[in-house]
Amino acid sequence: MTSKALALGVALAALTFAPAALAQSQPGGGGAPIVVQAVVDRPALTLAAHGEVKVAPDMATVNFGVVTEAPTAQEAMAQNAARMAEVTAALRRAGIDPRLVQTSGLNLSAQYDYVENNPPRLRGYQASNRVTVRVEDLARTGQVVDAVVAAGVNQIDGIGFGLKDPSAAENEARVLAVRALQEKAALYAQALGVPLGGIRNLTEGGGYVPRPPMPMYARTEMAADGMATSVAPGELTVRIDVTGVYDLQR
Incomplete structure (x- = not known):
């Protein structure tokens, strides 16, 4: 084989195994060449x-x-503070830990x-003092409501x-969401062939997401003859959304 033929063979081999790229010279012939890379994306399913x-x-x-009203601001606040002290004492008697009681508004x-x-x-x-109480023993919710109302x-x-620990x-x-995603992906791939x-x-x-507080009349029924307030908690929905990108084989 001549040296000219050998050089041509090496050049063809380099072209075969090199990445798909084309070199174009800039207009006027000056400067570095512009490299245009040919990229072929893999088909995917989202x-x-x-x-x-x-x-x-x-x-x-x-x-x-x-909520209390009085002729002066001082009197309104003093009456409110006295009544709130009774409410706080009633919560303690009802077994509510002080760490579960939080002032949510004072006006x-x-x-x-x-x-x-x-x-x-x-x-x-008018003085207003609003409190948020977390009741961790759900069965005692109605009793807590009755206790604070009786206290003022x-x-x-x-x-x-809500849920104390929603992780489970x-x-x-999550497992149900991924299973549904897998089934949907398999169905699409089958339909596409x-x-x-x-x-x-x-x-x-x-x-x-904790359910926002609803008006009491939508959640409770005051029983007759001094019986405890009845509370219907119902059930909660925990939802997980997932989005996946799958490769489609050629």
Whole structure:
């Protein structure tokens, strides 16, 4: 083989095994060449699915308040403080740990009487102290409500139900979500008539969100003859959303 033929063979071999790239000279012939890389993406399938678990709540959150009115701001606040002290003592007697009681709002505002064609007339002051209580023994929720009302609470804003530890329910929902995603991916691949490859990417969304407090009238029934308030907690839904990207084999 001549040296010219050998050189040509080496050049052809280099072209065969080199990456798919083309070199173009810049206009005018000056400077470095511009490299255009030919990239062929693998076909992929992007899908979303979710898993849901129904679970009974094991705790409650009760929002209530004490509202007092008096001719002066000082009197309104003093009366409110005295009544809240009784409410706090009632919570302790009901077995509520102080760490589960949190002030959620404190307000003092002037109150006016409005008469047509007359300037507003100051009637007095209103003090409001709102508290959020976490009841970890769900069966005692109605008793706690009755205890604070008997101690002086005159405003109940709502009650919500939740989970002390949602991790078990979330993990169960995750398994269901991934199973649903796998089944959907297999179905699409079968419909397309191509083998399903491995999963390239997986992202998660959703998770446990405590149910917001609802008005008491929507959640409780006051029994007659002085019996305890009946509370119906129902059930909660824990949902996990997943999105996956699967390779499709050629």
